[in-house]
Amino acid sequence: MPVPAAGLEAYQRERALALASDARRKANYDAYQAHQRRGAVVDYLPIKLNIENVSRCNFRCTMCVVAEWPKGQRAEDMTFDDFRRLIDEQYGLVEIKLQGIGEPLMQRGDEFFEMIRYARSKHIWVRTTTNASQLHLRTITRNWSTPGSTKSRSRSMAPPRTCSRASASVRCSSASRPIAS
Template sequence: MDINNLSTKQLLKLPNPLFCGGIEAYNNERELCLSLDKKKNNNYHKYLSSLKNKSSYINYLPIKLDIENVSRCNFRCKMCQVSEWKNGKRADDMIIEAFQHLIDEQYGAVEIKLQGMGEPLLGGETYFKMVEYARSKHIWVRTVTNASLLHKDKYYKRIIDADVNEIQISIDGADKKTFEGIRCRGLFEKVVENCILINSYCEKKGIERTKMWVVLQQDNQHQLFEFIQLAKHMKFKSMVFSLDLGNWGQEYWAKKNEIQKAAPITLDIGHKLIGLGLEAGIKVFFWFGSSKYSYQNLCPWPFERVYISSDLRVVPCCIIANPDVYNLGSAMSITETWNNKEYTKFRQTHLDGNIPKICHSCYIE
């Protein structure tokens, strides 16, 4: 996406996704999390103090974590790097003891995304224990799922009862042909059925925990308006159109997904989608996953957030999401890795305006 283009700049005015339950719910949970741990509270205020004067060496721990509990998937989505991994798997699953160690040692975290490259519900019982452990410390937990397993052993209830804060559910087709053509090995009818199950359960409990997430691309852009009606049918209260395809920090995927990119939508279409959503009782948002940073507005990841792979390696961000592509060190001790030679050099290149090549796709040219 060319952010220097006038029409693109106008599109950036469209609403970005909000936290499930709203920003007030998120802020309240964060304040509760901070109030329960003096070290965490001190760490967070050190982070706030650093925002106006960033440094390559940081005197606080990251405040957000992306934790990949599994690096394997039962789908082979055509725009995802997992689709070309052998048997759809890169490494072994993270064990619960490793997760608990991460949460305990990395006392700075107020928010985690529990998912990486793969379907987190494949982790089964261990996954639910991870959610429960983080929530016991009032850490805000967001996760992502393809919804294929929500019916299994009533997972749709288990994940909600574990008190997860937000679930992004990936829906990239408004009918069977389109959905299964993009999300290969997925069964459209089962995913729809499972979304109704989890959203009906949330409705029964009087809470909102899910977002329908659509990655717009050539093969589904003709269904732009149909997604609204599908979201209504599946009882979603909120949905997001993602307007970028990632490249996973790899030239191969950059070329492949460039071909699959959808034609840019117009501001008028964006407003029409919002209006149709309102009529259907659905909040509609838009996400620009890349091309949003500049030398004056640096990517926040190197300064506040860590991506931890299932085999306990540290990756710069969720756009790369693969330690075999870029590895900053071991996650066995975040306190050491966070300021090791590789990490401080990585930050300094950003501060100097020499943005690493692997990060170029997220920066304005």
């Protein structure tokens, strides 16, 4: 796993805060750490979880299954209430990846950022990957100043020729710029 943009110390500090904030989470994490992975009964909740907040995308990349879905979508967006319920039920979490198959920033309104803030309020480290097409300076400064989260961008190093072959709908000059953090 890559080192978080905020640094390994920040990641470990947030994990310590997460474990200190909930005795159930700490007991769950200790069970996870003590678990012998071969032949044992799993008796703890997940500590990491991939959560698909949307299953749609604004691009139709040739290598991606989303391009084959009718209207580029296979399910409704996850609501903030469903997300909150999931996070509260899965008290063992110390890290989530908020993405799945699709562009997470396609979430309507500010719910994507509300999800990040809610998870961070529980000291859960948040990762996400985006095609960066929905990033606007006001969006970044208003919503992504949350410490304890890692943002990545797909095709960040793809040269324009490769990028344009992957998706006719991508403006490759903008897709090759780094994300501000």
